[in-house]
Amino acid sequence: MKFFVDTADLKEIEEAASWGALAGVTTNPSLYAKIGGKLEDFDGHMKKICDIVGPDCPVSAESVAMTRDEMIADGERLAAIAPNIVVKLPTTVEGLAACRALAEKGIRCNMTLCFSVPQALLAARAGARYISPFIGRFDDISQDGLAEVENIVTAIGNYDFTEHAPNGEQVEIIAASVRSANHVTQCALMGADIATVPFGVIKKMIQHPLTDRGLESFMKDWQKVLNA
């Protein structure tokens, strides 16, 4: 399983990248607004993220267009920022059409706001490189987000979707809208390819009280060795 960090905050990305376990970054309009991002700085900000994580880490930059033609134009502009940019598009009719057109030009798309197996199947057929089903937003409306993501992982895993994919790469499922370390555990158990995780949750993933307690006792005993 790979981990992406779900943030547009450069400091968070730098720190997460320094831990050696980061494989990518996802952003969205809300995350960019959260850091006080301005329209004129958007492309430059995405470039900074790409430079921090390096060319092997995909960075999802989201189009805010509503029509396929505008999404295609957005996608071409975003893809020109850096080779590791992935164009994030909504899982709508317009998004599907734009995904197919961009995939044919070799541009990778991450289909976001995906909430069902039928949506995911269509996105995969349209040549998506990534599909992002959301967990937390399902939980927010008292439904089981993990169960839906598990269905999507199983359904997509049943077929080969490389026909329209850029460079013939198999689509990967990014478990998104992750709200807890337990979400990550459950996504790994169901076989999601990737989890995109907010920085605060990544920090919690490494924490365990028994690790802290064990380390404290090893340090205490080592002091006895030093004093012997």
Ligand code: E4P
């Ligand atoms: C990632 O691609 C999504 O934009 C993100 O995970 C959404 O998370 P949220 O539901 O916590 O806003």
